Amino acid sequence: MGVGITVEQLNAYYGKTQALFDINLNVLANHATALIGPSGCGKSTFIRCLNRMHETIPDARVEGKVRIGDLAVYNGTSATQLRRRVGMVFQKPNPFPTMSIYDNVAAGLKLNGFRNRKQLDEIVEKSLHSSALWDEVKDSLHKKSGASLSGGQQQRLCIARALSVQPEVLLMDEPCSALDPISTGKIEDLIFQLKEQYTIVIVTHNMQQAARVAEFTGFFLLGKMIEFDKTEKVFTNPSDKRTEDYVTGRFG
Amino acid sequence: MASRRKGLPEMTTTSTAIVIPPISLWRRIVDRAMTGVAVLTVILVLLPLGAIFAYLIYKGIGSINLAFLTQTPKPVGEPGGGMANAILGSATILAIASLMGVPLGIGAGIYLAEYGRNRYGDIVRFVSDVLNGVPSIVIGIVAYAIVVLRQKHFSALAGGVALAIMMVPTIARTTEQMLLLVPQAIREAAYGLGVSRWRTTLSITLRTATSGVITGVMLAFARVAGETAPLLFTAFGNQFWNWKLDQPTAALSLQIYTYALSPFDDWHRQAWAGSLVLIVLIVGAVSAVRIAVRRGTLAGA
Amino acid sequence: MSNQALPRPRFNAPEPERASKATLKIESRTAPLLQGKVSEIPDAVFGWAMRLCGIAVVALLGLIVYELMVGSQLSWHAFGWKFFGGQDWNPVEEQFGALPFIYGTLVSSLLSLVIAVPLSVGVSVFITEMCPVALRGPLSFTTELLAAIPSVIYGLWAMFIMVPLLRTYVQPFLAKTLGWTGLFSGPPYGIGMLAAGVILAIMIIPIISSITREVLTVVPQHQREAVLALGATRWEMIRMGVLRNARAGIVGAVILGLGRALGETMAVTMVIGNRAEIAKSLFAPGYTMASVLANEFSEATGDVYLSALIEIGLALFLVTIVVNAMARLLVWSVTRGQPTKGVA
Numbered sequence: 061m062g063v064g065i066t067v068e069q070l071n072a073y074y075g076k077t078q079a080l081f082d083i084n085l086n087v088l089a090n091h092a093t094a095l096i097g098p099s100g101c102g103k104s105t106f107i108r109c110l111n112r113m114h115e116t117i118p119d120a121r122v123e124g125k126v127r128i129g130d131l132a133v134y135n136g137t138s139a140t141q142l143r144r145r146v147g148m149v150f151q152k153p154n155p156f157p158t159m160s161i162y163d164n165v166a167a168g169l170k171l172n173g174f175r176n177r178k179q180l181d182e183i184v185e186k187s188l189h190s191s192a193l194w195d196e197v198k199d200s201l202h203k204k205s206g207a208s209l210s211g212g213q214q215q216r217l218c219i220a221r222a223l224s225v226q227p228e229v230l231l232m233d234e235p236c237s238a239l240d241p242i243s244t245g246k247i248e249d250l251i252f253q254l255k256e257q258y259t260i261v262i263v264t265h266n267m268q269q270a271a272r273v274a275e276f277t278g279f280f281l282l283g284k285m286i287e288f289d290k291t292e293k294v295f296t297n298p299s300d301k302r303t304e305d306y307v308t309g310r311f312g
Numbered sequence: 313m314a315s316r317r318k319g320l321p322e323m324t325t326t327s328t329a330i331v332i333p334p335i336s337l338w339r340r341i342v343d344r345a346m347t348g349v350a351v352l353t354v355i356l357v358l359l360p361l362g363a364i365f366a367y368l369i370y371k372g373i374g375s376i377n378l379a380f381l382t383q384t385p386k387p388v389g390e391p392g393g394g395m396a397n398a399i400l401g402s403a404t405i406l407a408i409a410s411l412m413g414v415p416l417g418i419g420a421g422i423y424l425a426e427y428g429r430n431r432y433g434d435i436v437r438f439v440s441d442v443l444n445g446v447p448s449i450v451i452g453i454v455a456y457a458i459v460v461l462r463q464k465h466f467s468a469l470a471g472g473v474a475l476a477i478m479m480v481p482t483i484a485r486t487t488e489q490m491l492l493l494v495p496q497a498i499r500e501a502a503y504g505l506g507v508s509r510w511r512t513t514l515s516i517t518l519r520t521a522t523s524g525v526i527t528g529v530m531l532a533f534a535r536v537a538g539e540t541a542p543l544l545f546t547a548f549g550n551q552f553w554n555w556k557l558d559q560p561t562a563a564l565s566l567q568i569y570t571y572a573l574s575p576f577d578d579w580h581r582q583a584w585a586g587s588l589v590l591i592v593l594i595v596g597a598v599s600a601v602r603i604a605v606r607r608g609t610l611a612g613a
Numbered sequence: 614m615s616n617q618a619l620p621r622p623r624f625n626a627p628e629p630e631r632a633s634k635a636t637l638k639i640e641s642r643t644a645p646l647l648q649g650k651v652s653e654i655p656d657a658v659f660g661w662a663m664r665l666c667g668i669a670v671v672a673l674l675g676l677i678v679y680e681l682m683v684g685s686q687l688s689w690h691a692f693g694w695k696f697f698g699g700q701d702w703n704p705v706e707e708q709f710g711a712l713p714f715i716y717g718t719l720v721s722s723l724l725s726l727v728i729a730v731p732l733s734v735g736v737s738v739f740i741t742e743m744c745p746v747a748l749r750g751p752l753s754f755t756t757e758l759l760a761a762i763p764s765v766i767y768g769l770w771a772m773f774i775m776v777p778l779l780r781t782y783v784q785p786f787l788a789k790t791l792g793w794t795g796l797f798s799g800p801p802y803g804i805g806m807l808a809a810g811v812i813l814a815i816m817i818i819p820i821i822s823s824i825t826r827e828v829l830t831v832v833p834q835h836q837r838e839a840v841l842a843l844g845a846t847r848w849e850m851i852r853m854g855v856l857r858n859a860r861a862g863i864v865g866a867v868i869l870g871l872g873r874a875l876g877e878t879m880a881v882t883m884v885i886g887n888r889a890e891i892a893k894s895l896f897a898p899g900y901t902m903a904s905v906l907a908n909e910f911s912e913a914t915g916d917v918y919l920s921a922l923i924e925i926g927l928a929l930f931l932v933t934i935v936v937n938a939m940a941r942l943l944v945w946s947v948t949r950g951q952p953t954k955g956v957a
Contacts, residue, residue, distance in 0.1 A: 113500060118429055141651040144506030154497040158520050168505035171515055218501070225505055335846060343846035350743055353735025354752070357822075360815045361759050364770045371773075419666030427663055436667045439674050445937035446677065446930060447876025449903050453910070453926045457680040466911075477673055484670060508651065510659030538763020541878035541903070545911040565765045569879060572769045580773065587766045594761065 062259030063129030063228045064089040065110065070124035072105050072114055079105045081284045083124070087276070092251055092260040094270035094291065097280030098306070103263045104151075106280065107231050110261065111146040112139040128229055144172065147222030147258075151234040153214030155206030155221070161197050164206040164217055168225040183224055191220035192250055212243025219250065230254065232262040236269065248273050267307060271295055279303045372588030375581040381589075385551050385567075391578045395586050397553045401468065401562035402593075405547055406537060408472025408557070413479030414529055418518075420480065421487020421525070426513055437488075440481035451477050452542030460546060468554075468561035471547030475539060479532040486528025490521040530598045537594045540565040564590050681930060684923035687916055696924060702889045702905075704913070709921035711928065713889040717806070717899035718929075721881060722874040724810030724895065725817060730867055732814070733821035734856075740822075741829045742851050753826065760819035768883035771812040776803040776884055779811070784896060799894045802886070807895040809885040813877055817870040824869060828862030828947050829855060865943030872936040876929060878903040902929045 065087035072080035080102045087093045095103040108114040109122050112133060126133035133142055155164050163170070165184045174180065184201070188194040193216040197204070206217055215235060222230060232251070236244040251260060251273045264270050270277050271291060278288040279298075287294060287303045298304045379394045386393030420440070424433050455474035460466055494517050502512040518525065540563075543549075548560040549570060564586055571583035688696060692709060699710015740752050780803030787797040787807075797807075832855050840854035856863070886898020887908060902925050913919040 111504065113503060116500065116503060138651050138653050139503075140506050140508045140653075140656075142506075143504055144651075148500075148504035150497060150500060150504070152497060154495070154501045156498060156501065156516060156520070158522070167502070167516075168507065171502070171505070171507045171511050221501070221505065335844070339846050339849070343848040346848040346851075347743060350735045350739040353732045354739050357732055357736050357756060357759075357818055360775075361755060363774065364762060364766070367770060367774055368766070416666055416669055419663050420670045423663040423667035427660060428667060433667070436670050439671045441941060442934055442937060443670065443674055443677075445872050445876075445933055447878065447903060447933055449876065449878045449906050450677070450681070450926045450930045450933075453684070453906065453923060454677045454680045456910070457684055457923075458676070477677075480670060480673065506651075509656045513659070534761055538765065540763070540765040541907055544907055548911065565763060568765050568769060569883075572765075572772055572883060583769055587763075587769055590763060591766065594763075 062089045062255075062257065064259065065229065065261070066125075066127040067110075068125040070106070070109060070122065070126060072102070072109055072122045073120065074117065075119040079283050080109070083285050085278065085285065085288060087259060087261060089259050090255060090257070091276060092255045092262060092274040093276040093278065094274035095261065095263045095278045095280060096265065096267060096270050096306075099265065101280040102283040103278075103280040104233050105283075106285075107233050107261055107263050110229075110231055111143050111148055113143075113148065115139070144168075144225055145227055146229045146231060147225065147227035149215070149218050149222055149230065149232045149235045152238050153211060153218050155209070155214050155217050157205065157207040159206055160202050161204055161206055161209070161217065162201040165220050165224050168221060172225070184220075187220040187224040190223050190250075190254070191216040192246060193217060193220055210243075212239050212246060215239060215243065215247060216250070219247070223254075227258065229259045229261070232260065234263050234265065237265065244269075267295070279306060281306070368584065368588050368591060371581070371584035375585035376588065380582065380585055384553060389576065393582075395562075395564060395567050395582065395589070397550065398562040398564045398567040398586070399589065399593075401547065401550065401554065402537070402564040402590075404468050404557070404561060405471040405475060405543070405563055406533070408469060409475035409479060409536060410529075410533065411476075412472065413476035413532070414483060416476070417480045417483025417529075417532065418487050418525065420484035421491065421528075422513060422518070424484065424488040425491035426517070437485070440484050443477075443481040444485075447541075448474075448478060448539055449541040449544075452544060452546055455542060455546045463558060465558070466546060466548035466560040467558045468547055469557050471543045471561065471563065474542035474546045475536040478536050478539065478542070482532040482535065483528055486531065487521075487525050490524030490528065491517055493524065494520045526601055530601050534594050534598050537597070538565050538590055540569050544569075564593075677930070681923060681927040685920055685927050687920035688924040689920075691917060692921075696921070697928070700891065704909075704915070704918050707915065707917050709917070711902070711921075711925055713891050714900050714902040714905050714925060715928070716891050717885065718875055718901040718903070720895075721806055721809040721813060721885065721899065721901055722871055724806065725813035725874045726867060726871060728811060728814035729818050729821055729870060733818050733825055733866075733870070734863065736818070736822045737825040737829055738851055738855070741826055742847070742855065753823070756819050756822055758819075759815070760823075764816070764877065764879040765883075767812055767816055768880035771808060771880055771884045775812065776808050779803045779808055783807075788896075795893050796895050799892075799896045801896055802898065804884055804886045804898060805896050806885065806892075806899045809881045809899070809901070810895070812880045812884055813874045816877060816880060817874050820873055821866045821870040824866035824944060825859075825863050828859045828866060828944065831862075831947065832858045859947060861943050862947030865940045865945075865947070868936055868940035868943065872933050872940060875936065876903055876933050878907050882907045902926075 065085070067083055067085040070080055070083040071078065083106060095106065097103045105114060110126060110128070110133070112122075114120050114122055122134065124134070128142070128146060131137055131142060131145065156167060159167060162184055165187050166180050169180060169183065185194065188197065193213060196213060197209070206214065209217060215238075219235075236247055239247065248269060251262065254260060262270075262274065274291050276288070277291040277294040279286045279294060279300075279302075281302055287298055287300045289299070294303060295307050298307060379392060381394060381399070382396050383392070383394035384397045385395070420436065424436060427433070428436055451474050455470050455477065459470035459473050463470070498520060499512055499517055502516045503509075507516070543563050543566050547563050547566065549566040550560045550562040554561050568583045568586045568590065571579040571586070574580070688709065692699065696709060697711055697715065699708070700712045701708045701710045702713065703709070736752075736756060740749055744752060780801050784797070784801035784803065784807070788801065791797050836858055837850055837854045840850045845853065881901055882904040885901060885904060887900050887904055888898040889900045889905070890897070892899070906922055906926055910919075910922050913922055
């Protein structure tokens with residue numbers, strides 16, 4: 061089962077520039093939550109703060125409280141430990157180019173010292189099933205490199221890779237922005253299914269996508285979270301004028 | 313005339329649109345002449361290269377025989393003998409140099425790419441460029457001062473230290489460049505799986521850049537493999553077999569130098585043979601690793 | 614505040630094609646496979662090990678400077694600045710002046726530049742501006758192959774092939790035509806300053822031409838087009854549109870070549886004649902700083918003698934550092950901010 065996420069007074073900076081201002085948010089376990097907003101509004105920065113990916117950028121820093129389940133993200137937990145429980149899928153598919161399909165999926169476990177080959181085989185198969193990729197690649201698991209797949213397949217491979225370490229939360233940073241409509245459909249389907257087992261936070265600039273996959277939606281503008289509510293409410297009856305301008309296409 | 317330059321098709325349209333006065337005969341002659349001069353420079357540069365390789369093969373191949381590859385030098389004036397001990401010595405010295413220089417160089421490269429994107433990194437970058445320009449003979453002096461003077465005798469170790477110092481900056485800078493070519497997204501993918509930073513650097517970033525890093529190592533290796541100057545007063549040379557790392561050791565390049573300056577025709581012959589062997593070893597080592605790397609990446613693909 | 618007249622996003626927008634639900638088989642989660650605390654210590658150890666490697670590079674340079682300074686103390690105290698002005702190099706009487714070596718190093722290097730610069734620039738211009746694309750790769754590769762040949766093999770070839778050619782053809786010709794300048798007089802030994810300059814030129818051509826090529830390729834295409842549009846011939850385009858723009862970078866390449874020539878040891882030692890004299894004629898034998906180190910260092914008896922040699926090493930080191938730093942700055946000023954590959 062997935063776990064919930066609590067964010068309190070989160071501020072993020074790139075050097076002297078502040079990218080996020082006082083974000084407060086509750087993400088419900090086993091639901092999909094979408095974050096929308098124009099480019100550069102901080103939604104990607106926000107999601108990267110949830111698994112402390114933000115701090116891999118030189119000069120970047122974060123203030124505030126984040127809890128994922130029983131884990132305090134910015135207090136005493138190591139980033140490595142945290143990321144084992146919080147999977148991430150990135151904007152552009154980024155399979156490890158020198159590894160086979162199998163090794164790509166197994167990488168998370170292998171590189172963390174997991175050695176049981178039989179169990180590894182099982183997990184790889186399960187993860188590829190879960191990302192709806194198994195049937196397409198089962199004959200070339202060891203033969204083909206992850207980079208030789210098509211864009212949509214690569215992204216599903218990356219989802220399988222993220223699932224292989226059995227995370228509780230899945231963060232998706234515009235997972236479909238580099239994909240064609242058919243691949244996008246497949247991935248959306250997947251998200252729909254996955255949220256029964258995982259807590260999903262998805263950043264998207266495609267409002268229809270947010271409407272299709274998420275129960276809750278947050279609207280970001282200029283580093284602030286303007287509105288957060290049930291998806292239907294945000295799209296049909298937003299309480300803030302700026303949200304309304306955005307979802308009706310008057311803005312951005 | 314503009315259309316004469318290939319690869320600029322858009323110029324053709326411009327030149328028809330604008331009325332250009334006819335180009336004077338003199339300017340056309342100068343244009344032709346300068347093209348001729350450029351071709352001539354190419355020939356002049358390629359000529360010595362061709363001559364060097366032609367002579368190496370022509371003079372060297374006749375002198376390479378089993379004795380040359382298996383025997384030690386005969387006493388002065390006696391014909392025959394070979395450079396087997398020098399080939400072994402070169403291998404020893406290069407092995408020592410690689411053992412010290414390659415890990416240090418790659419480590420420094422990792423530092424520059426993964427930790428040194430700041431002022432301190434800039435210092436290291438500048439210093440390694442400076443080190444790259446230090447004459448090899450000066451490095452020989454330093455290796456003499458730090459190894460030979462302390463041990464009180466010339467040795468393979470001292471030679472290895474000198475060559476290792478020369479390898480480090482080249483390896484560091486190429487490793488850095490190759491690591492920087494690995495997209496940040498690949499590192500983030502590993503971080504996102506909860507893989508620690510050191511593991512990511514070694515198993516993901518370095519592994520992705522392997523072929524480039526090895527090419528850099530081979531460049532450094534090829535550069536020091538034929539070095540003579542820093543060995544003159546470190547490894548020193550030896551006419552006999554030597555298996556000890558703390559004793560004067562023969563090297564192919566040193567032997568070529570000694571024989572070339574000798575008054576004996578037979579030794580001159582052997583110097584050519586030695587040169588050919590040296591070139592073949594360098595080119596062979598470099599291409600062998602290149603092929604192995606290419607296989608490796610293909611196997612992974 | 615909501616405005617009912619505003620169009621709402623369509624919730625039943627045409628959805629992307631969906632995979633049939635039956636093929637999806639979401640496996641239920643198991644307990645986390647990776648249990649236990651993650652230690653931060655290995656990361657810290659690795660980070661510091663890599664930093665240590667970086668520090669080691671700086672320490673190496675420090676070590677070189679330190680050893681050269683300490684080693685040359687004795688000679689510095691004995692001769693001071695006179696060391697660099699003295700012409701007398703007499704190990705027996707422990708009198709050491711480095712001027713003949715400095716002179717030899719400078720003259721042989723400058724001579725090599727005189728020969729190598731026009732050739733390198735010519736080759737680079739040919740490769741980047743004139744030659745058919747198919748020839749470009751092989752030609753660059755071949756010139757770079759020259760850089761892979763060990764110095765001692767250049768020396769061997771120069772001793773046995775080039776020097777006899779110089780002696781029988783080139784030197785008599787030069788003496789006849791340019792003998793009046795005084796630069797080409799005296800007996801044509803073959804071995805001497807001229808031979809050193811020529812072999813050095815052959816050795817530095819790959820360096821100068823590869824960097825010049827790099828600099829030429831970053832000259833923006835529109836500069837060429839601008840000159841061509843004025844009705845220039847190809848040569849005029851190269852002269853005004855390319856070479857003029859790349860001037861600083863080419864100078865940098867030349868200085869980098871100079872840095873290499875100054876420190877080059879083996880080939881020069883084998884053909885320069887190794888006599889510590891200052892002669893006007895390029896036919897006369899000479900000596901360079903690097904050569905005297907190669908010849909005398911391992912045989913130096915006496916502390917002052919050794920110290921004097923190390924001081925020569927120190928001087929050589931300082932000169933090459935200054936020359937290289939200058940060159941890097943110049944090359945950098947041209948290629949800065951531009952990709953060095955993939956342009957036009």
